[in-house]
Amino acid sequence: MRLTYETGVATLIQFIILSFSNIANTVASIISTCHHSPADCVTNMLSSIVFYLLTVAWFGVIAAIGYNAQVKRSRRISQILIIAELMVFLVAAYNIKLGLTYHNGALSLFTSLIDSILAVWIITLAFRLMRAKGGRVVRKRVTHEDTPKL
Numbered sequence: 001m002r003l004t005y006e007t008g009v010a011t012l013i014q015f016i017i018l019s020f021s022n023i024a025n026t027v028a029s030i031i032s033t034c035h036h037s038p039a040d041c042v043t044n045m046l047s048s049i050v051f052y053l054l055t056v057a058w059f060g061v062i063a064a065i066g067y068n069a070q071v072k073r074s075r076r077i078s079q080i081l082i083i084a085e086l087m088v089f090l091v092a093a094y095n096i097k098l099g100l101t102y103h104n105g106a107l108s109l110f111t112s113l114i115d116s117i118l119a120v121w122i123i124t125l126a127f128r129l130m131r132a133k134g135g136r137v138v139r140k141r142v143t144h145e146d147t148p149k150l
Contacts, residue, residue, distance in 0.1 A: 007081060007125050011066030014118045015059045021111040026052045028107055062088070066122065069129060078130035085119045085126065092116035 026048045034041035062084050069077040092115040099109035 006070055007078070007122060007129060008063070008067035008070035010118075010122045010125050011059075011063040011081075014122060015056075015063045017118065018059055018111070018115060019056050021107075021114065022052055022055055025108055025111055028105065066126075069126060073129065073132070075130050078126045081126040082123055082130070085123045089116050089119040089123070092119060 029048050030041070030045050033044040062081070065077060065081045065084060068074070069081050092112045095112035096109060096116065098104060099112060
């Protein structure tokens with residue numbers, strides 16, 4: 001099945017994948033901090049949980065925007081989704097840069113890489129939906145009149 005304009009489905013997939021991968025990142029961060037510095041264990045645990053909840057809430061908002069863009073086929077909502085996903089992509093790209101520079105861990109790097117790939121995918125879906133201007137999203141087919149004459 002190929003998604004052509006289903007931004008609601010794509011953002012739901014993004015929400016699920018990143019929620020589970022951020023659980024793994026949060027647990028790894030808590031374990032690492034508690035192992036190296038037991039005095040900072042509780043503080044890091046609370047801040048990690050708050051950060052996780054904020055991240056899940058942000059991707060929940062994006063999923064709601066993606067669903068509304070799909071259902072209403074709205075050009076404006078598609079633009080809002082593109083802007084939100086561009087912000088996600090920029091943060092993920094920055095995390096990848098930091099991960100490569102400071103060797104923060106393979107799990108964090110992998111999560112940011114998946115995050116950036118999903119953001120680009122959703123941006124392309126939202127762009128196709130925006131270009132359709134409320135109509136059907138179709139692929140341009142090459143006909144005999146479109147082929148160049150030799």
